[in-house]
Amino acid sequence: MSLQxxxxxxxxxxxxxxxxxxxxxxxITAETAPILESEVLPQARRFHRIVxxxxxxxxxxxxxxxxxxxxxxxxKLHDGQVLLAGMNDALRRVMWAAGFxxxxxxxxxxxxxLAAYD
Amino acid sequence: MLDxxxxxxxxxxxxxxxxxxxxxxxxxxxxxPNGVNFSIFSSxxxxxxxxxxxxxxxxxxxxxxxxxxxxxxxxxxxxVFDLDVESLEYGFRFDGPAEPQDxxxxxxxxxxxxxxxxxxxxxxxxxEWGTASYDDTYPFRTRxxxxxxxxxxxxxxxxxxEDLIIYEMxxxxxxxxxxxxxxxxxxxxxxxxxxxxxxxxxxxxxxVELMPIFEFDELEFPRANPFTGEKLLNYxxxxxxxxxAPKAGFAATGKFGMQGDELKALVKDLHxxxxxxxxxxxxxxxxxxxxRGRTLSFRGIDNKVYYMLAxxxxxxxxxxxxxxxxxxxxxxRQMVRASxxxxxxxxHIDGFRFDLASVLGxxxxxxxxxxxxxxxxxxxxxxxxxxxxxxEAWDAGGLYQVGSFPGYGRWAExxxxxxxxxxxxxxxxxxxxxKVALRVQGSPDLYEYRSNSASINFITCHDGFTLNDxxxxxxxxxxxxxxxxxxxxxxxxxxxxxxxxVTQDPSIIALRDRQMKNAFAMLLTSQGVPMxxxxxxxxxxxxxxxxxxxxxxxxxxxxxxxxxxxEGMFHFVRRCIEFRKAHPVLRNKHHFQNKDYMRSGxxxxxxxxxxxxxxxxxxxxxxxxxxxxxxxxxxxxLADNDIxxxxxxxxxxxxxxxxxxxxxxxxxxxxNTGADPLLDSFEVGQEPVxxxxxxxxxxxxxxxxxxxx
Numbered sequence: 001m002s003l004q005x006x007x008x009x010x011x012x013x014x015x016x017x018x019x020x021x022x023x024x025x026x027x028i029t030a031e032t033a034p035i036l037e038s039e040v041l042p043q044a045r046r047f048h049r050i051v052x053x054x055x056x057x058x059x060x061x062x063x064x065x066x067x068x069x070x071x072x073x074x075x076k077l078h079d080g081q082v083l084l085a086g087m088n089d090a091l092r093r094v095m096w097a098a099g100f101x102x103x104x105x106x107x108x109x110x111x112x113x114l115a116a117y118d
Numbered sequence: 119m120l121d122x123x124x125x126x127x128x129x130x131x132x133x134x135x136x137x138x139x140x141x142x143x144x145x146x147x148x149x150x151p152n153g154v155n156f157s158i159f160s161s162x163x164x165x166x167x168x169x170x171x172x173x174x175x176x177x178x179x180x181x182x183x184x185x186x187x188x189x190x191x192x193x194x195x196x197x198v199f200d201l202d203v204e205s206l207e208y209g210f211r212f213d214g215p216a217e218p219q220d221x222x223x224x225x226x227x228x229x230x231x232x233x234x235x236x237x238x239x240x241x242x243x244x245x246e247w248g249t250a251s252y253d254d255t256y257p258f259r260t261r262x263x264x265x266x267x268x269x270x271x272x273x274x275x276x277x278x279x280e281d282l283i284i285y286e287m288x289x290x291x292x293x294x295x296x297x298x299x300x301x302x303x304x305x306x307x308x309x310x311x312x313x314x315x316x317x318x319x320x321x322x323x324x325x326v327e328l329m330p331i332f333e334f335d336e337l338e339f340p341r342a343n344p345f346t347g348e349k350l351l352n353y354x355x356x357x358x359x360x361x362x363a364p365k366a367g368f369a370a371t372g373k374f375g376m377q378g379d380e381l382k383a384l385v386k387d388l389h390x391x392x393x394x395x396x397x398x399x400x401x402x403x404x405x406x407x408x409x410r411g412r413t414l415s416f417r418g419i420d421n422k423v424y425y426m427l428a429x430x431x432x433x434x435x436x437x438x439x440x441x442x443x444x445x446x447x448x449x450x451r452q453m454v455r456a457s458x459x460x461x462x463x464x465x466h467i468d469g470f471r472f473d474l475a476s477v478l479g480x481x482x483x484x485x486x487x488x489x490x491x492x493x494x495x496x497x498x499x500x501x502x503x504x505x506x507x508x509x510e511a512w513d514a515g516g517l518y519q520v521g522s523f524p525g526y527g528r529w530a531e532x533x534x535x536x537x538x539x540x541x542x543x544x545x546x547x548x549x550x551x552x553k554v555a556l557r558v559q560g561s562p563d564l565y566e567y568r569s570n571s572a573s574i575n576f577i578t579c580h581d582g583f584t585l586n587d588x589x590x591x592x593x594x595x596x597x598x599x600x601x602x603x604x605x606x607x608x609x610x611x612x613x614x615x616x617x618x619x620v621t622q623d624p625s626i627i628a629l630r631d632r633q634m635k636n637a638f639a640m641l642l643t644s645q646g647v648p649m650x651x652x653x654x655x656x657x658x659x660x661x662x663x664x665x666x667x668x669x670x671x672x673x674x675x676x677x678x679x680x681x682x683x684x685e686g687m688f689h690f691v692r693r694c695i696e697f698r699k700a701h702p703v704l705r706n707k708h709h710f711q712n713k714d715y716m717r718s719g720x721x722x723x724x725x726x727x728x729x730x731x732x733x734x735x736x737x738x739x740x741x742x743x744x745x746x747x748x749x750x751x752x753x754x755x756l757a758d759n760d761i762x763x764x765x766x767x768x769x770x771x772x773x774x775x776x777x778x779x780x781x782x783x784x785x786x787x788x789x790n791t792g793a794d795p796l797l798d799s800f801e802v803g804q805e806p807v808x809x810x811x812x813x814x815x816x817x818x819x820x821x822x823x824x825x826x827x
Contacts, residue, residue, distance in 0.1 A: 030173075030205055033204075062371075062374035063205070065374060066264065094374065096309070097304065097307070097308075098376045098380055099267070099379050099380065099382060099383025099384075099386065100379070
C-alpha cells in the first residue's frame with residue numbers, strides 16, 4: 001500500500017514476518033503529520049513491532065517530532081517496540097536533544113533493522 | 119460521552135471560530151477536550167480581545183473581543199473550539215485608561231500592542247539566541263506546551279542542604295566556547311550541558327545552580343562595546359519576560375518549540391548522576407523597564423497591580439533595573455507561587471536562588487515588612503515543601519538582610535559576609551581572625567537560631583571577579599561594558615600579588631595559584647554550604663571585568679582548553695570536593711556547641727595557633743587553626759576522623775604546633791598549599807603520614823589540612 005498526500009510525504013506500509021514496516025519519504029510537518037497519524041497509528045495497534053524507515057525523510061518539524069513521539073507512546077501501551085531505521089544526523093541530534101532518542105531502537109538502515117529482528 | 123455535555127457547545131462565532139465563556143481557573147491557556155480555555159486577569163481593562171496566530175505568521179487569523187459577560191470579577195475567560203493546538207500562538211489586546219491623556223495615574227493600556235499571557239508556558243520570539251523573530255507589535259508570543267514528557271520514574275535526589283556542593287553556572291557560557299567541541303547546534307544549550315554531565319561528575323559537585331533560564335530578551339540593550347563595536351547583549355538574563363517559560367534560545371530544539379522537553383531531559387540526566395538543579399530566579403522586576411520601556415505583557419495588562427508605583431505613577435526601582443514587581447500584591451503573589459510550583463512539579467527543579475530577594479519582603483509601597491506575605495506563603499507552600507529556598511538577601515534599594523532575612527526556618531542565604539571576610543583574610547588584612555573563626559563554623563553569629571545550612575558560603579560568584587581575577591587584579595576593568603568603568607562593585611577585597619593583570623613573573627604566578635588553592639581549601643572545609651563558580655576550578659579569567667553581564671563572547675564562555683593547561687588546579691579542587699564528601703564532620707547541620715558532649719576527650723571544635731590550644735585572636739594575627747572532633751560528626755550521629763585545618767595568611771612561614779593524639783592515631787596530610795604543587799594534595803584514603811607528629815611548617819600564605827587516622 002502506498003499513499004501520498006498533497007504535501008510531500010509518501011507513506012508505504014508492508015509486513016515482514018509479523019513486523020510492520022512503514023517507509024516514509026518526504027517531510028514530516030504540520031501539513032503531513034495528520035496523514036502519518038492516520039496511517040501509522042493503526043499499525044501500532046495491530047503490530048507488536050514497527051520498523052519506521054525514515055531514510056527518505058529530509059525534514060521534520062516540531063509537530064512531526066511530536067507525532068513520532070506519539071507513535072512510540074501508542075506502541076509502548078502494549079509493550080511494543082519502535083525501531084527507527086536510516087535516521088539522518090540532524091534528526092538523530094534533535095531527538096537526542098529533546099530527550100527521546102533512547103526510547104527507540106536505532107538501526108542504520110532498513111536491512112540492518114530486519115536483520116536485527118531475524 | 120463529551121458530546122452529551124451541554125458545555126461542549128459553542129455559543130458565539132466570529133469568522134467561523136466558535137467559542138463560549140470559559141472557566142476562570144486555572145489562569146493561562148489550558149488544552150481542554152475540543153478546545154482551549156483562556157483565562158487572564160485585569161482589574162482595570164475595559165475590553166479584552168483574544169488574538170490568535172498560526173505559528174510564525176505576521177498577522178492573526180482571528181481576533182475575538184470578549185463579550186462583557188465573559189468577565190468574571192477581574193478575570194476574562196473564553197473557551198475557543200477546534201484550534202490547532204500544535205501551531206497556535208496567542209496574545210491579548212487590552213483597552214483601558216492610559217496616562218497622560220486620560221489622567222489615569224499608573225495605567226498604561228495600549229490597544230495597539232498585543233501582550234503575552236503572564237501564565238503562558240512557552241514564549242516565541244527568541245527561538246534562536248540573539249535573533250528576533252517578530253516586529254514590535256507582538257514580539258514575544260505565548261504558546262501552548264504539551265506536558266507529556268516521560269520522566270521514567272525520575273525522583274529528585276533530595277540531598278540534605280548541608281551536604282550540597284553547589285556549582286553556579288551560566289547555561290550558555292558552559293558549552294558555547296569552541297573548545298567545548300560540541301556540534302554547533304548543541305553549543306551553549308541544555309543539550310550541550312547534558313553532554314558535559316560526565317565532567318560535573320568527575321569534578322564531584324552534587325548541585326548545579328543555573329543563572330536565569332526563564333525567557334528573557336538578550337537583545338534589550340542599545341549599547342555596543344566601545345572597543346570592538348560588538349553589540350552588547352543581556353547575556354546573564356536577569357530580566358524576565360515570562361515566569362513560566364524556559365529560554366528557547368538555550369535549547370538546540372528551541373526552533374522546534376521543544377525547549378521544555380530539552381530542559382527536562384537535562385534535569386532527568388542530572389538527577390540520574392546524583393546532581394540537583396537549583397534555578398536562579400528573578401521575581402524582583404521584569405524586562406519591561408521603566409516609563410521608557412516596552413509594553414510586552416504585565417504593563418499592558420494591569421500596570422498598577424503588577425508593578426510597585428510611587429504615588430505619582432512612576433516606577434519604584436528597588437531592583438536597579440527600572441521597575442519593581444509588586445510581588446506582595448495578592449494577585450502577583452499568586453503568580454509567583456504558581457510559577458515556582460510549576461517549575462517543581464513540571465520540571466522537577468530541586469531549589470531556587472532568589473535574585474535580590476529582599477525586594478520580595480517589601481510591601482506594596484516599598485517598605486520592608488517583618489512578615490512578608492509572599493515569603494511566608496512560599497515557606498509553607500505544600501508543593502514547595504521539599505525544595506531548597508535560597509535568598510540573595512539584599513536589594514538595590516539599600517536593604518541588606520544577610521543574617522536577618524525573614525526565613526521561617528526554611529530559607530538559606532547567600533552569605534555575603536563569608537565572601538567579604540574570607541577575601542580580606544586571604545589578602546592578609548589584620549583583625550580578621552575572629553571573624554574567620556565564625557565564618558568557617560557556619561557563621562553562628564549570623565544564624566544563631568538557624569543552622570549551618572542557612573549559610574551558602576562562597577568566595578566568588580557570577581557577580582564580581584572570577585577567582586583567578588580576584589588574585590590577579592586590584593581594580594575592576596569594566597571599560598568594555600560601555601559605562602566608562604563606572605559599573606560593577608568597587609569593594610572587591612582582591613589582591614593582585616604585585617602586578618595588575620597578566621604577568622610572566624613565576625613567583626607571582628606561583629603566589630596566585632597558591633592563593634586560589636587557599637580559597638578552595640578554606641571554602642570546602644567550612645561548615646555551611648559551599649558554592650563554586652563555573653570555571654574557577656580551571657582558572658577562568660574575565661581579564662579583570664567584574665560585571666560581565668553584557669558580553670556574549672569568549673570573555674564569558676568557559677574555555678575548556680584551560681582544563682588541560684591548569685590540570686593541577688582542577689585536581690586540587692576535585693580532591694577537596696571528594697574530601698568534603700568523604701567527611702561528614704565537615705558537613706554538620708547544627709552549630710558546634712564548643713563542648714565534648716560525646717565524651718570523646720575533646721570538644722566538637724577547638725581552636726589553635728602556632729601553639730596548640732592557644733589561638734592568637736589579636737588584631738595583628740593573620741593565622742588560625744582549628745580541629746574538628748570526628749566523634750561529633752553530624753552532631754554525634756556519625757563517626758568520622760578528626761580533621762585539623764591551619765591557615766597562615768601571614769607573609770612569612772610559621773611553625774604550627776599541632777595537638778597530639780593520646781592513642782595510636784597519627785596525623786596524615788590531605789593538603790598543604792605551601793608544598794610543591796605536584797604534591798600539595800592527595801586522593802582521599804591515600805593521605806601520607808605526617809613525618810613530625812608534633813608540628814608542621816606552614817609556608818607564607820598557605821593552608822594545611824590534616825586528617826587523623
